[in-house]
Amino acid sequence: MKSIRKIKLYLLLICFLINIVYVTPSYSLSPQEDLFKNALNLSSSGEFNLALKQWNKYLELFPNDAAALSNRGNIKLVNGDPKGAIEDQDKAIELDPGEVDPYINRGIAEESLGLWLQAKNDYLYVISKDKDNFSALYNFANVEGSLSNWQSARNLFFKASESNPGFAMARSSMALADYQLGNMEESEKELKNLIRRYPTFADARAALTALDWSKGMSGEAESNWIVVTELDSRYADEKWLINVRRWPQKPTKDLMKFIALK
Template sequence: MLHHIARVYVFKFPIDFPNLQVRLEDVTVPEIRAGVRAAARGDFDTAEEYFKALTRNMPDSASAWSNLANAELSQGKLEDALEHLTTAVRLAPDAPVPYLNRAIVKEALGSRSQMQGDLKEAQGFFMSAIDDCNRSIQLDPNEFAAYYNKANVLARLEDYYGALREYTAAADLAPGIAGYRFKQAIMAYQVGDDLTAKALLRGLGRKYPVYSEAKAALSAILWAEGEAASAENQYIDAFSRDPLVGDMEYIRNLFWTPRLLDAMEDFLHIEFRKP
């Protein structure tokens, strides 16, 4: 029974999730509407209680289990979220979103295992997440978030060419999501396609003048190529809008690629030591 499976991710963890919104007018079950409203305002405890009640009243509803898992995911309850998304997949094996959501949980579990030093366990979670993304794409080839999430996992596995391919697919399917094109750009830089990276970042800067992260990334690339004046202009603009782009610790949590992180660190090292 599939009423509505929401995709709401507001999750504090060193992992990159899509920021997707749910249109409440699409939700017909009152309990789901109430839960989605609670999640949208960041009240995940309340959302979890709504969805738990729904699973008791509608145990065969894939949407109830999937939305419960989303609320759990947003609170860092990864094992619970994985269990409940597996239930959703069992109840709705032909729906792409439960696979997509389960892939996100598996990536988070893999990231946690990686940070704890259990690389074998991390590898298992990452490969399983890719399988779920592939299944989601098989069910709906236009499910852009599945390509994006697959790219994130491939990047963690250091398959940068594969990640570039999937980021490009996601950005082409959802051109209105600037973050997808940004990830395509920085992954192009990672694999050595500097011209494409600069062109994409410049395009983002023109289309979204307040996109400070894109301008900061471009400043690092330009600096690495010896274009000091252009780099400083981009950086000054970015920093004036968001001073956090001058904090390397903040930058490291943005899920940038290794080559770009090195370029940014070099740039900031010089920039903040100028007389």
């Protein structure tokens, strides 16, 4: 598949950035290319069980395809097999050590197992090769947050948002880090700017709900929360906020206090 151009499709899965490599040929597909494309389409459309079967079928025929191994690893992670995901990313790196995406994807799988140091090392390697890689910067920031290094996390979220100005989740995460650090004015300003630009962005509205409540602005908090409940009910789940979305403790506790009074 040497003549096939590789490009990146960034999917936000379980609040991590997973890199999937796909192909866009401008000519008739060979049987190999057709199998790859079918597996990729199933992955992109969320048909993860079918996608895994298709990647398995493809890799039985072409076991040394690094891109396919990395993509199958992503699907294994989504299907709840992080160890299998790491094994596939290891093989992809061995076959194509110059490609950075498997390092990012391996880091994400390592995060899911709480292997913070290993994940951090993978992201640092990517950043050493590409200092503006927003996926690595964002995921590295999440690791720092999980280790309660919120100032470092805040700075990394800022760098990720600068590398990709349309990456709203990075800016919301930066505002949440500021909230945790006590930089309330900066946090409030960023959250309001995000809501002004993206009125249906649930994460920023939920964060502003907590912030308004902490300031005694119950009416404003109520207004934002009504919108959040219509957009995404998961923000009422404390475990999801901390373990999946990776909110800091302070805004999470403030939001739970607000909800408890409902």
